[in-house]
Amino acid sequence: MEPAKNCITTASTWKKKKGKSWFRRINDWLHLWLGLVSGIIIVIVSVTGCIYVFEKEITAATQPYQFVPPQKQPYLLPSQLKTIALKTAFGDKANDPDNKLYGIEYGDSGKAAIVAYIDKENGYTMIYLNPYTGEVLKQKVLNQDFFRIILMGHYYLWLPPAIGQPVVAWSILIFVIILISGLVMWWPKRWNKATKDASFKIKWKANFKRVNYDLHNVLGFYVLLLALIIALTGLVWGFEWFANGTYRITSGGKALAAFEVPVSDTTIAATAPPTDNVDRLWLQVQQEYKNEPQASIQLGFPDKPADPIEVYYNPEVGTYYKRELRYFDRHTLKELKGGGVYGQKYATASTADKIYRMNYDIHVGAILGLPGKILAFFASFICGSLPITGFYIWWGKKRKKKKKAVVPVRAVPVNTEVTPVQWH
Known part of the structure; x- marks a missing residue:
């Protein structure tokens, strides 16, 4: 009966020593095992995210073909740049109806124009052109671009x-x-000087295990709010139910408008070739946005008779929440409704629509400019370190328990004979 009594005493002592409620035990268990299960994925997503934050700034410094000397003359028309791009992309087969270009993007006076198409061997490819002269500056295969590779890791783990x-x-x-x-694990039971120091300060002069624990515990608290913002804005793209749910919360119960692409009226005879209509529309919207020199304007080349001409307009460099999607009948140039929450001017959008449109810029920190991007970078970097420091804490405790484990010794009964064979 003595061993049983010792077991009861040990269990009772353990309960008193731990002093944790069932809620805390379940919480701690979830924190540990969910972290172990998802840790490597969180590291990849966080590290690729913090690299991608400065994509615009880095490519501006390393890809000079994105820029051209500003000139006091009008840009070439979409049809003119399209002809050059078709020949560049497909050579002698430029007039083959199966070879198509998606559209063209014009930037400000110092930016190259971009024409996109699908290369049969390399996939999505962009041709950079001087918008004043039509000179081909660069063909960039997107799948071979460093930041595209990083983004694919961030989105899909490659x-x-x-x-x-x-x-x-x-x-x-x-x-x-x-x-x-x-946060539940971090929250001290008592607030005194010792617990405040342990919760808010890193003891850099302590041993490695303690520094590692502080890096996980203290930095985890400081980054908590930013990490939640980054994670929740990421979930908007991850789950449709989450995107719809957050929109209903911010809109007071209204549903998120469906993203719809309108169709051109094919019963109306076209009075001009579609490409000429793209030229006409370009001149029209260029005049409409002429007072916004930093704006970028993309025009989609319609393919099928029912396809509209798409105009993608963004008045600012570096952010996307003010962008607009507009559609025009390819035959009559009549403006059509479509584009969901992006099918209207930002100024006239509802509060819920504005928040939804800000999602990407909040996610990468661009909503606050360069300081916001710096915050997003360090927040993502710390998020990527948390699974690593957390794993080391768990591994250290596991090794410590193994060292402290006592190997039980089998007692030999007093009255039992022990033969020499048993000793050997």
Whole structure:
């Protein structure tokens, strides 16, 4: 009966020593195992995210073909640049009806024009052109671009999208739970000088284990709010139900408008070739936005008879929340309704629409300009470090328990004979 009594005493002592409620035990268990399960994915998504934050600034410094000397003359028409781009992309087969270009983007007076198409071997490819002269500056295969590769890791872990996207989305949702459970674990039972120092300060002069613990515990608290913002804005793309739910909350119960692409009226006879209509529309919108010199304007080349001409307009460099999507009948140039929350001017959009449109710029910190991007960079970097420091804490405790484990010794009964064979 003595061993049983010792077991009861040990269990009772353990309960008193731990002093944790069932809620805390479940919370701590979830924090540990959810972190172990999703840790490597969180590291990849966080590190690729903090690299991508400064994509615009880095490519501006390393890709000079994006820029041209400003000139006091009008840009070439879309049809003129299209002819040059078709020949560049497809050579002698430029007039083959199967070879198509998606559209053209004009930037400010110092930016190159961009024409996009699908290359049969390399995939999505962009041709950079001098908008004043038509000179071909660069052909860039997007799948070979460094930041495109980084982005594919961020979105899909470099897996097929049908597999990688759900894995990333669920891992980010798990990360939100980990952040909340981490706050519960971080919260001190008593607020005194010792607990405040342990919760808010890193003891850099302590041993490595303590510094690692502080990096996880203290930095995890400081980054909590930013990490939640980054994670929740990421979930807007991860789950349709999350995007619709957050929109209903911000709109007071209204549903998110469906993204619709209108169709051109094919019963009306075209009075001019479609490309000429793109030229006419370009001249029209250029006059409309002439007082906004930094604006970028994209025009889509319609393919099928029912396809509209798409105009994508962004008045600012570096952010996207003010962008507008407009559609025009390819035959009559009549403006058509479409584009969901982006099918209207930002100034006239509802509060819920504005918040939804800000989602990307909030996610990358661009909503606050360069300071916001710096914050997003460090927040993402710290988020990527948390699974690593957390794993080391768990591994250190596991090794410590193994060292402290006592190997039980089998007692030999007093009256039992022990033969020499048993000793050997």
